[in-house]
Amino acid sequence: MVFSRRVMRRTYSDYTRYRPFLREDFLFRCAYCLRNEFFVGGEAGCVIDHHRPQHGPFGRPDLISVYENLYWCCVECNSIKGDTWPSPEELAKERRFLDPCQPEDDHDLHWDVAEDGRLSSLTSVGEYTIDKLVLNREGLIYYRQCRLRWEHEYAELRAFLAEWELEESVCAVVEARLAELASWIDPPVFDRPRRSG
Ligand SMILES: [Zn+2]
Structure with a gap:
């Protein structure tokens, strides 16, 4: 998946002001593990990441409020x-984080998702990103297994509906299940509860 980002006409010195724009540009998903906000506790389960970190040996505090780095x-x-963040020596060996805002860094180009939910790297960028972000952690493997099951079931039921002339009552049951699966594959968006006043 590649995220295309808007060009911000207005800039803010407080980077948290970019929050609503980032949510939309990243399609309400984590840029790295790709989980929808729905599966991490809604908007409150996500934060603004500085792709190039602010601190550490390779930190870039000057990019703290630069939209392209958020x-x-x-x-x-x-x-x-x-x-x-990778050292210059690591960068020279293409050991770096995948940048999902660049077309050449589509997640699918750097790793495969196996049926058991584990990621296997196809490139050194994929390997570095999986390793440093621990993308084969238990919760993510379980999430990918579930997602694959939902997608398979959805495709099978769609084919079933197209192939067979079903009684109306059976059709309604299948369609209800399809709607349920669709809502898990592409979940609704919930905003952070706002305080009154
Ligand atoms: Zn994530």
Whole structure:
């Protein structure tokens, strides 16, 4: 998946002001593990990640409020990533984080998702990103297994509906299940509860 980002006409010195724009540009998903906000506790389960970290040996505090350096990210991936950034020696070996805002860094080009939910790297960029972000952690493997099951069932039921002339009552049951699966594959968006006043 590649995220295309808007060009911000207005700039803010407080980077948290970009929050609503980032959520939309990243399609309400974590830039790295790709989980929808729905599966990480809604909007509150995500934070703004500085792709190039602010601190650490390769930190760039000057990019703190630069929109192109801000990524929508689940709390877990953000906390694991921390100030990690490849050294020049690692960069020379193409050991770096995948940048999902660049077409050449589509996740699917750098790793495969196996039926058991594990990621296997196809490139050194994929390997570095999986390793440093621990993308084969248990919760993510389970999430990918579920998602694959929902997608398979959805495709099978769609084919079933297209192939067979079903009684109306059976059709209604299948369609209800399809709607349920669709809502898990592409879940609704919930905003952070706002305080009154
Ligand atoms: Zn994540």
